[in-house]
Amino acid sequence: MDSPTMKPAERVDIAVIGAGPAGAATAIAAARGGATVMVFDKAPYGRDKVCGDGLTPRAVGALNDLGIDIEDAHLVRGLRMIAGETTRELDWPATARFPDHGAVWPRRRLDAALIDAAGEAGAELVWETEALPIMDDRQPDRVIGIQAGGRRILADLVVVAAGAPGKVARMLGADRVENEPFGLAIRTYAESPRHGDRHLEACLTLKDEFGTAVPGYGWMFPAGDGTVNIGVGALSTMKGFKKLNLNKLIAAYRGIVEDPWMLGPNLERPRAWRLPMTAQRRHGHGWLAVGDAAGLINPMNGEGIDYGLESGMLASELFLANPATATNRYDIEVGERFDSFLRTGRRFSFLIGHPWILRSGLKMAVGTQAIAGITLSVMGNLVDSETPGAAGFVLKAADRTLATADPVLRKTRAAA
Ligand SMILES: Cc1cc2nc3c(=O)[nH]c(=O)nc-3n(C[C@H](O)[C@H](O)[C@H](O)COP(=O)(O)OP(=O)(O)OC[C@H]3O[C@@H](n4cnc5c(N)ncnc54)[C@H](O)[C@@H]3O)c2cc1C
Numbered sequence: 001m002d003s004p005t006m007k008p009a010e011r012v013d014i015a016v017i018g019a020g021p022a023g024a025a026t027a028i029a030a031a032r033g034g035a036t037v038m039v040f041d042k043a044p045y046g047r048d049k050v051c052g053d054g055l056t057p058r059a060v061g062a063l064n065d066l067g068i069d070i071e072d073a074h075l076v077r078g079l080r081m082i083a084g085e086t087t088r089e090l091d092w093p094a095t096a097r098f099p100d101h102g103a104v105w106p107r108r109r110l111d112a113a114l115i116d117a118a119g120e121a122g123a124e125l126v127w128e129t130e131a132l133p134i135m136d137d138r139q140p141d142r143v144i145g146i147q148a149g150g151r152r153i154l155a156d157l158v159v160v161a162a163g164a165p166g167k168v169a170r171m172l173g174a175d176r177v178e179n180e181p182f183g184l185a186i187r188t189y190a191e192s193p194r195h196g197d198r199h200l201e202a203c204l205t206l207k208d209e210f211g212t213a214v215p216g217y218g219w220m221f222p223a224g225d226g227t228v229n230i231g232v233g234a235l236s237t238m239k240g241f242k243k244l245n246l247n248k249l250i251a252a253y254r255g256i257v258e259d260p261w262m263l264g265p266n267l268e269r270p271r272a273w274r275l276p277m278t279a280q281r282r283h284g285h286g287w288l289a290v291g292d293a294a295g296l297i298n299p300m301n302g303e304g305i306d307y308g309l310e311s312g313m314l315a316s317e318l319f320l321a322n323p324a325t326a327t328n329r330y331d332i333e334v335g336e337r338f339d340s341f342l343r344t345g346r347r348f349s350f351l352i353g354h355p356w357i358l359r360s361g362l363k364m365a366v367g368t369q370a371i372a373g374i375t376l377s378v379m380g381n382l383v384d385s386e387t388p389g390a391a392g393f394v395l396k397a398a399d400r401t402l403a404t405a406d407p408v409l410r411k412t413r414a415a416a
Pocket residue numbers: 017018019020021022023040041042043047049050051052053054055059129130131132161162163164166167168184185186187231272273274275290291292293297302303304305306308
């Protein structure tokens with residue numbers, strides 16, 4: 001029953017919590033398919049999201065699938081990898097699966113383009129309003145809708161697209177899995193005459209202020225609008241992770257790239273955020289989680305936008321096909337698409353949490369043009385265990401080897 005302070009309950013097919021890429025993709029696909037959709041975000045329209053703004057060819061492919069015009073983005077041809085003295089610049093390979101270009105699209109503009117498309121498709125958008133799931137009184141693990149801003153909205157499906165776990169995840173028992181890796185990253189912007197560069201740049205040999213090798217990378221992502229996105233990210237498997245000072249790490253990295261990129265001063269204070277790489281649950285009765293809320297971030301490169309777009313579209317397709325089976329089918333299908341690859345990535349992150357393995361591995365990763373091509377495929381999210389050719393073979397072999405070595409790697413990981 002509605003409380004006296006609450007308005008009478010409203011009803012929609014899908015209520016979405018969070019208007020980032022994952023929530024917007026869900027809303028676009030569902031509303032275009034004829035479902036009634038409401039999207040809530042606690043931030044105002046036009047909010048920024050701390051991000052590198054980098055889109056791999058796979059992410060551009062997902063934007064194409066959604067019919068989003070990417071003219072406003074800065075297109076990039078490939079990746080420049082730097083490890084110590086070695087620099088390798090490679091273009092994305094042409095594949096039948098993905099476009100041959102990636103992009104850099106500052107999140108303020110990318111997210112606005114996506115959520116505008118959701119609105120145009122007919123989704124109702126509600127800003128500056130926190131939404132929380134309503135649990136069924138008679139079946140406490142069942143979600144029946146959301147409450148937000150004094151409104152009570154009943155929904156056949158609640159989609160949690162709330163980003164890195166917070167209050168909603170805690171209510172649903174969907175926090176990240178303890179003992180599994182996650183990431184932290186920090187970024188800022190600066191002006192650079194090289195803003196029109198057509199390659200993403202990743203420095204793989206990062207060190208903290210004590211000289212410890214950091215499993216992660218520093219990036220320069222040219223935005224084509226006079227600015228570049230500068231950032232560093234690290235995996236929680238590194239020695240001393242809890243003491244890692246991201247502000248010092250980004251300042252040290254800036255020191256390295258300042259001259260070659262002729263950087264102006266930072267345009268804003270560097271800001272950091274979490275990269276969740278697991279979730280205890282990603283579905284239940286009446287709800288499912290997409291994007292970061294489902295722990296869908298690639299540990300090999302920190303990429304999450306593509307997974308948000310793909311999982312959001314998948315959730316809506318399954319709901320439109322059959323609302324009764326959508327949450328279970330989603331868990332199965334999102335698992336088939338991503339779980340084994342992301343598990344390999346998490347195992348890999350334990351491997352490179354050992355500094356000596358990281359150092360020798362990096363030399364190898366860019367040692368020859370051919371091996372750098374495989375590194376590019378992995379860093380560029382162009383490969384999974386289904387991929388034919390050398391990169392797919394290496395990934396499959398790595399998966400098998402890492403599966404055997406995993407218990408030892410976890411145990412012997414340099415204690416944080
Ligand atoms: C520093 C950094 C760099 C990164 N670089 C890249 C990169 O270059 N490329 C890439 O692909 N990925 C990158 N990522 C990851 C990427 O930012 C995320 O994977 C992506 O934003 C996930 O999208 P999402 O829609 O799941 O969540 P988000 O974009 O986080 O959106 C979640 C939304 O939910 C809202 N919300 C939360 N709780 C509630 C609530 N209770 N009620 C209403 N609204 C709520 C928030 O306000 C927010 O707008 C980076 C991450 C970090 C931290």
